[in-house]
Structure formats: structure tokens, C-alpha cells
Amino acid sequence: MPLTVAVILLALGTAITHLYLGLQLTGFGGYGLGVLFILNGLGYIGLTALLYLPVRSLDPYRGAIRYALILFAALTIALWILFGTKDSLGYLNKLNELLLIAALVVEGRLRRN
Numbered sequence: 001m002p003l004t005v006a007v008i009l010l011a012l013g014t015a016i017t018h019l020y021l022g023l024q025l026t027g028f029g030g031y032g033l034g035v036l037f038i039l040n041g042l043g044y045i046g047l048t049a050l051l052y053l054p055v056r057s058l059d060p061y062r063g064a065i066r067y068a069l070i071l072f073a074a075l076t077i078a079l080w081i082l083f084g085t086k087d088s089l090g091y092l093n094k095l096n097e098l099l100l101i102a103a104l105v106v107e108g109r110l111r112r113n
Contacts, residue, residue: 003107008048010100011069014076015044017093043072063108070104073097 022037047069050058058065077097084090 003103003110004052007100007103007107008052010096010103011044011048014073014093014096014100015041015048017041017089017096018044040076044069047072062111066104066108070101073101073104 018037018041022034022039022041025031025034025037027034047065051062051065051069077094080090080094
């Protein structure tokens with residue numbers, strides 16, 4: 001249970017960061033990039049919700065959803081490395097995403113046992 005809480009908090013942390021940046025960018029006329037940040041934040045929220053919502057019909061897909069969230073975070077990190085602003089918020093958010101990936105991997109292994 002503590003690991004699940006950690007995953008949720010880490011995912012929400014990075015989601016909020018991306019939503020905030022997206023709203024900031026759209027407010028300054030950067031609509032294309034702002035929309036991408038907003039979609040990224042919503043992606044984190046959506047995948048995390050699918051992973052943990054108590055919906056029995058999702059049970060057979062939890063492993064695939066967890067894997068999709070890991071890939072989503074890894075892609076976000078890779079795109080930041082290629083195109084992102086290298087500032088303290090960016091580095092902090094990437095650390096958050098690395099911790100999210102680690103927590104998801106550990107949780108996935110524990111749930112298989």
C-alpha cells in the first residue's frame with residue numbers, strides 16, 4: 001500500500017508540473033507547446049487512474065497499464081533530454097519521473113508474487 005501511495009503522489013506531482021507549465025505556455029501564446037504539456041499532464045493522471053481505479057474489468061490489463069505508464073514517463077524524460085529546458089524545475093521533475101519508474105517496476109514485481 002505505501003508503494004501505491006508513492007506511485008500516485010509521484011505521478012500527480014509530475015502531472016501537476018506539466019499542467020502548470022502548459023497553462024503558463026498557453027497564457028503567453030505558446031499554444032502548441034502548451035497543449036503538449038497539458039496533454040502530458042492529463043496522460044499521467046489518466047494512466048494512473050486506470051492503474052488504480054477499482055474497476056474489475058481493468059484487472060487483466062493492470063500489467064499493461066503499468067508498463068504503459070513506465071514507457072510514458074521514459075518517453076517524457078527522453079524528449080526533455082532532447083528538447084527540454086535544463087533548469088532546476090526540469091531536473092527536479094525528471095528525478096520525480098525516475099522515482100516513478102522505479103516505484104512502478106518494484107510494485108509490478110511485488111504484485112507478480
